[in-house]
Amino acid sequence: MFRRWLSVVFALFSLGFLTIGAQAQTPSKTNPFNEGFAYNRLAVPQPVSPSDKIVVYEFFWYDCPHCADFDPLLESWAKKLPAGVVLERVPVAFSPQFVPQQHLYYALKALGKLTDAMQAKIFNAIHVQHIPLGTAEQMANWLAQQGIPKKTFLDTYNSFGVNAQVKQATQMVTDYQIQGVPTMAVQGMYTTSAALPEANNNKKVLEVVDYLIKKVQADKK
16 A cells, blocks of 8 residues: 555554554454454544435545556445445545646546546556656646547646645545545545555455445444
């Protein structure tokens, strides 16, 4: 998993494994995952949109190889979500070099071109074909080959609406305390990622998300 908090990992190791082991509980059928080990609870719950749904967010970065590996599994999982549950993606910006790809995501969304197929094409272009998509010009040239007029994309890329969404996404990264990608969040209350010991691979992360969805559903009753 892409992380910017390697120093935190070393700090955790310095605390020793006995502390972690003492706090963990043995998973059961009714409680297969432990808070702090499979998922974390946000100190301050965040609003979700749409408010009448259970919202699952994926925080990601196009240049992240782990996000690229996770994407096919995530898309397959999302097609089987129960009624009343939606998946939304949030492109992160841990540094200024990430910001253009935030614009890419929201520009495509505004143009109605943000399909699962387009997501797959972008990841493939970057990680398989090694096509650089780090600037607006590079993106516009590549998207023109995908049938999106260059001027149309650039106008949208620089639009007020896209700028506002980019600002909101960056604020969400702070509000959700996102320190690495891919990270999943459920209903503004919980986060999980493969960095946690009980959610240490992509398949397990989605199992934890399924558990958290059911937990939210039960709490609503």
